[in-house]
Amino acid sequence: MSQDNKLVNNPSSKMTDDTINIVLSSLANDGGQSKGVLLYGQYQEMKTEQGNTYYAFDKSIQFRYDGDRYDTDLLMKSSKRNIKQMMACNSVRFQRRYLNYEMLEPLYDYKNQINPNIEDATYWIFKSDFPKLSDYDGHIGYHLLQGKNKQRNLHHCSTCNEHYRNYCSCLAHHKMGGYGHDHHARFFHDFVGGEVKVHRGSINTNASLANSKAFIGIELEMEYQNRNKSRNETNLQILRYMKRHFGKGFSDVIHSFKSDNTISRGAEGITHPFSSDYYFAFRKGFEQLSVALSSMNIGDHRNNELGSNLGMHIHISRDAFRSQLHLRRFLKLNLQSVAQLKALSGRGNRCYGGSSVNRLRAARTSDALQKRAENLGLDGAIGYVNDEDVNVLARKLYNNETPEGRNFWNFGNSATYEYRLPAMLLDSTFKGKDGKAYSAMCVNMELMFGMFEYSKTNPIADMNFASFIAWVKQGKRFNNLLQMVKQDTSLLELTFGKATMLSGSDVADLANEMDVFKGSLQEQDVLDVKALKEIMERGQAIVSKLDKVDALSSDKINNKVKAFQSNKKESK
Secondary structure, three states: OOOOOOEOOOHHHHOOHHHHHHHHHOOOOOOOOEEEEEEEEEEEEEEOOOOOEEEEEEEEEEEEEOOOOOOOOOEEEEOHHHHHHHHHOOOOOOOOHHHOOOOOOOHHHOOOOOOOOOOOEEEEEEOOOOOEEEOOOOOEEEOOOOHHHHHHOOEEEOOOOEEEOOOOHHHHHHOEEOOOOOOOOOEEEEEEOOEEEEEOOOOHHHOOOOOOOOEEEEEEEEEEOOOOOOHHHHHHHHHHHHHHHHOHHHHOOEEEEEOOOOOOOEEEEEEOOEEHHHHHHOHHHHHHHHHHHHHOOEEOHHHOOOOOOOEEEEEEEHHHOOOHHHHHHHHHHHHOOHHHHHHHHOOOOOOOOOOOHHHHOOOOOHHHHHHHHHHOOOHHHOOOOOHHHHHHHHHHHHOOOOOOOEOOEEOOOOOEEEEOOOEOOOOOOOOOHHHOOOOHHHHHHHHHHHHHHHHHHOOHHHOOHHHHHHHHHHHOOOHHHHHHHHOOHHHHHHHOOHHHHOOHHHHHHHHHHHHHHHHHHHHOOOOOHHHHHHHHHHHHHHHHHHHOOHHHOHHHHHHHHHHHHOOOOOOO
């Protein structure tokens, strides 16, 4: 071998004879009917007489073995033709040089390439000498990764055990898909012992009410503002961040990236459905992902070029509700908390207008009740619903009916209920007031999981936002939701004020008294002193009665707000 020949220093070049014998002992059989040749040792760059490049091993062993043997853990079996192709390769792109027009002479005429004197032999090589390169942006083949090839930006993924140039199969789902959704969903159940528990179907099919789990899948509408990167490159950047910092179990929760007509130049990232167990295992990942997306120059609801609402839609599994009563409680909590949900959504004035049950094609009396409340100056507490309307809607949904209408809830999907109210909000930091951190993106996930768990066991009389957030504060699990609520004083003033008068009877009784009062005014064609006095006394009686209502007492409301914002332990 001349000094001009380049040594590759491939793994088998460092193997001792003892190691080779041990490897062959599990394969070779002196009495076998099949002929084999093991190629190993120093892999080196060679030149033909015409100056063409080829590679060759400096060692080989002939042996016999029994029958049809398949690849072992260490060795790869291949035909003469395939071995010649692999050994002739001298570039990352797997150019089969022996087939090129440049190389007209047969390679087997040269030292230690393929021995022409051995007929009908099967060739074996070490997998470590030619690991498989899985490059989803280019060629897939077997490549030499040692020596000079190390400078060609080749990488190894220990998770899928693939070598790659751009990305391995772990991240192959970054490519943009068209509008619409496919149904190849996997359910991310839990994270136990360092392993994500994933199933093809939901666990709720045969689950009891107590054991049912809410699975949510989210749609993240994102605007890509970096014009120097393609959408696929940005998608890949997102997945790389998730996998690098929190592992494949986190990056795999992204189902796909789709186009959407609300996005100018970005993507809608869609997740597989995941449970609260999975969420809490990776909550730090979701929190930091929100900040990472912001740092990648990705826009959200606040800076969408099209001026439309970029949303974070949340799907919750229909089969999680194992009883009609649970569904009814969940619906009532949502529909009587519309004002608070809008405040939490981050949409501001750019919000879905449809909030009352009648927009969901189920109401009978809620719309009239809403109007009466607004006439009383209680319009800030939108969400006045009649219990019977909630019952009708729950019955329809539980019987697998799909009412029309897509407002802040879309009940028209066969497998999920879609919560459409939240805006897509990214976090530049986690800092809130007084150093209390929360992630705006995580608030809505915790809201869905929290409402589901709360409505599972608590009585229907407590399906209001004030009782719900008291439960959240007491449990201390949904920290992002809790911190955001605690820091929004106006939301708390609404919750402990007007929003406590959401029951139909409260609103109706107050409205009736006001109607009588207004009627007495209209009956008086001429107001004498006596009539005026009677009207004033009647009005004063109403005012005195209202002054005793906690929901209209600013002092009592402020005390409740301060008590909630404090860190003192709540009494049950």
